Amino acid sequence: MNFFAIVKVTIPVMMGYVPLGMAFGLLLASLLIPWYYAFFMSVFIFAGSGQFLALSLFASQATILEIGIASFLLNLRHTFYGLSMISTFKEFTWRKHYLIFGLTDETFALLKTNELSETDREKTYLIITALNQFYWILGSVLGAVLGNVFPFDYKGIEFSLTALFIVLSIDLYKKTKLHKPFLLALVIGVFGMFALPSDKMLILSLSIAAATLVLFKRALEHNV
């Protein structure tokens, strides 16, 4: 894939990350934290909800230990992403550490749905991840520095990420034809949305999905 084709693939993430990053930057500025901390956080942490969580913990004067534990629990879902990337990343050079670092919800989604030839896969993955992080850094710094000056009303633009997940779900379903896991995930998703506490919904739903896969391995494996 050439560079522009890769940029095109990442545009939906840009539409989500720039405004979301700006919201993060604005919130950071409202806590009277200097703008360059927005830059450092987006460079070194690179986790959307994780960074929002850190800000709310700053605001409530949480200890560093509490911040560590909360971030760990919130981001634990990423463990599942890594689990389905192991054999792909295995062939890669040391640069895979950046890919592992940058494995956010959206990056994972893009990497998993873009089938690439073996030859330039690592390079393409690196560019996708770096572009996504660039959008995120750009948004958060913009928000922290001059977000207040921008008159445009971004309200509702976060739906682009929802739409991205929908489109990618359809893609993966068409490609894999895994009917039973698909139906199972629908049921778990609906259950999670209505019945599970909002702040733990994702990690609990993913754990239920993983547990169900293990429990019904026999039934699911022989009927693909």
Next chain:
Amino acid sequence: MFESSYLIGSIFVAACVTYATRAIPFAFFAKKKPSSLVKYFEINMPLMIMVILVFYALKDVKWEVYPYGLAHIIAIAITLLTYLRFNNALLSILLATVAYMISVQKIF
């Protein structure tokens, strides 16, 4: 105001912990030949994660109060219908997002 040592310490810890959550499976499984269970997860988990992420993105919608998530329902319908019809991801995402933004800003 916050102490810079507090901010830097917190960012450092959050960065390490976040990286750890992403690196755990690689640290555990990268050396060995992947077991049949790991392969089975690699096949089935991505689709399930993606579908669950859709509902995760919708988790804070207030379905029981006006406008009953109508803006979301319309935008989801646009995403599904246009994508199944035209098979163009960018087009579907753009149309749905614009429709959603108009709904929440001008209608509801």
